[in-house]
Amino acid sequence: MTRPTRAQRPAKTPETSGRRxxxxxxxxxxxxxxxxxxFFLAPLLAVVAASVFESxxxxxxxxxxxxxxxxxxxxxxxxxxxxxxxxxFTFLTWLFSLIIGFFVAYFLVFHVRNPxxxxxxxxxxxxxxxxxxxxxxxSWIPLLGKQGLINEALLKIGLIHEPLEFLxxxxxxxxxxxxxxxxxxxxxxxxxxxxxxxxxxxEAAIDAGASRFDIMRxxxxxxxxxxxxxGSIFVVSIVMGDFFVVKVMxxxxxASVVGAxxxxxxxxxYPKAAASAVILTAVLMAAVGLILRTVDIRREITR
Amino acid sequence: MPRKTRSRTSRxxxxxxxxxxxxxxxxxxxxxxxxxxxxxxxxCIYILSFQDVRGGLVFPVKGFSLHWFVELVTQARTGxxxxxxxxxxxxxxxxxxxxxxxxxxxxxAFRRRFPGDRIVFTLMIGSLVAPGLVLGIGVGLLxxxxxxxxNWYTSALGAQLSWTLPFGVxxxxxxxxxxxxxxxxxxxxxxxxxxxxxxxxxIPVLAPGLVAVGLxxxxxxxxxxxxxLQTAGALNTLPLEIWSMTLNxxxxxxxxxxxxxxxxxxxxxxxxxxxxAWMQKRRARRQSGS
Numbered sequence: 001m002t003r004p005t006r007a008q009r010p011a012k013t014p015e016t017s018g019r020r021x022x023x024x025x026x027x028x029x030x031x032x033x034x035x036x037x038x039f040f041l042a043p044l045l046a047v048v049a050a051s052v053f054e055s056x057x058x059x060x061x062x063x064x065x066x067x068x069x070x071x072x073x074x075x076x077x078x079x080x081x082x083x084x085x086x087x088x089f090t091f092l093t094w095l096f097s098l099i100i101g102f103f104v105a106y107f108l109v110f111h112v113r114n115p116x117x118x119x120x121x122x123x124x125x126x127x128x129x130x131x132x133x134x135x136x137x138x139s140w141i142p143l144l145g146k147q148g149l150i151n152e153a154l155l156k157i158g159l160i161h162e163p164l165e166f167l168x169x170x171x172x173x174x175x176x177x178x179x180x181x182x183x184x185x186x187x188x189x190x191x192x193x194x195x196x197x198x199x200x201x202x203e204a205a206i207d208a209g210a211s212r213f214d215i216m217r218x219x220x221x222x223x224x225x226x227x228x229x230x231g232s233i234f235v236v237s238i239v240m241g242d243f244f245v246v247k248v249m250x251x252x253x254x255a256s257v258v259g260a261x262x263x264x265x266x267x268x269x270y271p272k273a274a275a276s277a278v279i280l281t282a283v284l285m286a287a288v289g290l291i292l293r294t295v296d297i298r299r300e301i302t303r
Numbered sequence: 304m305p306r307k308t309r310s311r312t313s314r315x316x317x318x319x320x321x322x323x324x325x326x327x328x329x330x331x332x333x334x335x336x337x338x339x340x341x342x343x344x345x346x347c348i349y350i351l352s353f354q355d356v357r358g359g360l361v362f363p364v365k366g367f368s369l370h371w372f373v374e375l376v377t378q379a380r381t382g383x384x385x386x387x388x389x390x391x392x393x394x395x396x397x398x399x400x401x402x403x404x405x406x407x408x409x410x411x412a413f414r415r416r417f418p419g420d421r422i423v424f425t426l427m428i429g430s431l432v433a434p435g436l437v438l439g440i441g442v443g444l445l446x447x448x449x450x451x452x453x454n455w456y457t458s459a460l461g462a463q464l465s466w467t468l469p470f471g472v473x474x475x476x477x478x479x480x481x482x483x484x485x486x487x488x489x490x491x492x493x494x495x496x497x498x499x500x501x502x503x504x505x506i507p508v509l510a511p512g513l514v515a516v517g518l519x520x521x522x523x524x525x526x527x528x529x530x531x532l533q534t535a536g537a538l539n540t541l542p543l544e545i546w547s548m549t550l551n552x553x554x555x556x557x558x559x560x561x562x563x564x565x566x567x568x569x570x571x572x573x574x575x576x577x578x579x580a581w582m583q584k585r586r587a588r589r590q591s592g593s
Contacts, residue, residue: 025416025420026417029408029420033423039465043442129522131565134542134549135545135564136345142344147362237431237432241432242529243529265440273440277434277437281437298413298476
């Protein structure tokens with residue numbers, strides 16, 4: 001019945017079918033673009049516009065091309081400190097979540113012999129992701145607090161004589177909360193990338209006399225690159241764009257770039273807040289661009 | 304699939320036959336510690352939420368009752384938890400459906416090159432990466448300039464989609480990369496139209512992946528805070544409610560809320576996994592029947 005349709009197809013010139021495919025691509029992508037343009041591109045441009053407007057100090061703005069907002073942000077010592085502490089938190093969280101995430105994924109893919117058990121253990125890691133981030137964050141309070149479990153336990157076994165103060169409301173607590181929340185964003189993409197490594201390559205390497213370290217360095221890490229890059233993008237962008245973990249877990253001792261931005265918005269300093277937002281977004285995009293430069297994620301994932 | 308060769312490789316990684324290499328024990332310990340650190344703190348708050356009236360925010364546990372759960376739904380000072388919960392579930396449901404449909408279509412589009420695909424891809428990564436709070440403010444400014452009111456089902460919905468869609472599409476990439484194009488070609492050779500191929504071949508085969516995309520969408524929305532903060536309008540969603548609670552309330556009713564939201568999430572995961580299992584079973588039955 002339908003065979004003839006198929007037979008007709010080659011009759012078309014390659015040009016027409018090529019154009020038809022392009023048009024269909026846009027049909028499929030249109031819904032995504034219809035969300036991204038009004039809810040990502042336009043708001044971002046609105047923030048850029050607001051960053052050069054003049055503020056009347058009461059939340060009102062008049063259109064202008066006023067670059068003093070940027071000048072104000074860039075020359076402030078506060079800005080430098082904010083970026084320094086945000087960079088510190090981002091780097092530490094990235095480092096710890098990468099190390100833990102990589103080895104957890106490696107263990108699940110290459111060391112657990114029963115694939116069903118591997119999948120079960122993988123799901124075990126993802127379950128807490130379904131609980132509210134804020135709840136997961138505050139769940140450290142009964143543990144790390146001055147009268148928390150860790151301090152009580154250390155006091156009881158006599159290791160310390162006074163409760164440790166640095167555990168809660170400190171940079172330590174901030175990093176702990178971030179790693180707790182975000183390691184899953186490393187595990188999932190790395191697990192996925194490692195799962196697709198052909199095990200015969202590893203076997204061939206062993207037959208050729210490669211050491212365990214060589215296999216890791218020359219096979220596993222390069223072939224997991226797309227997962228590592230994707231996980232890094234998630235972690236870096238979430239930590240740099242976040243403020244409430246720093247606010248709550250540092251007990252007000254540390255600030256973050258977005259935190260300062262939020263304060264500015266709170267006191268209706270829109271243009272200055274917008275200028276700092278534009279700078280932050282540019283820094284973030286540059287960081288992600290750098291990651292994307294090393295790995296073509298789209299090609300790696302759709303390979 | 305690597306499934307067949309897995310056992311051989313495990314042996315290969317551990318050349319001494321039967322025994323485990325030392326790295327197994329090191330990594331198993333690391334894994335156990337990770338899981339303990341993952342669940343430990345949360346178990347603490349679940350336990351603490353079941354205390355009686357005298358209960359506090361730290362151990363030891365004082366008594367056992369459902370007092371803090373009752374407090375959560377009855378006391379006015381804990382805010383409109385029920386309403387916020389209701390709104391969050393409904394918002395998340397809409398976001399889930401839209402995320403699955405739009406991500407699936409975008410996944411189809413990105414399998415081939417099309418003019419401007421790089422721009423769309425960059426736009427998508429940008430949307431994923433942009434600080435949520437900044438984007439939220441931007442949406443707020445836009446709505447303000449257009450004279451529209453921000454609302455949880457308009458501005459907040461759009462702001463959430465700008466974050467769940469890039470995620471959904473990336474997951475979709477991973478799901479589709481395992482799809483054999485041969486099946487599609489076979490369908491076309493048998494005379495199926497493009498729509499028939501999608502409906503009768505792609506969707507059934509990719510169904511578990513689509514459920515995974517949906518689960519991602521649901522959780523990301525149900526838990527979204529930064530992008531919703533400035534766009535939700537007058538009425539709070541659940542994360543905003545929890546946020547305001549962490550600022551004002553220092554009683555175990557906060558922990559009770561944590562316990563309740565966890566139970567809800569579990570019900571949703573179990574239902575989703577059940578759906579996947581049911582779909583696979585049905586497919587297996589159909590295949591054996593024909």
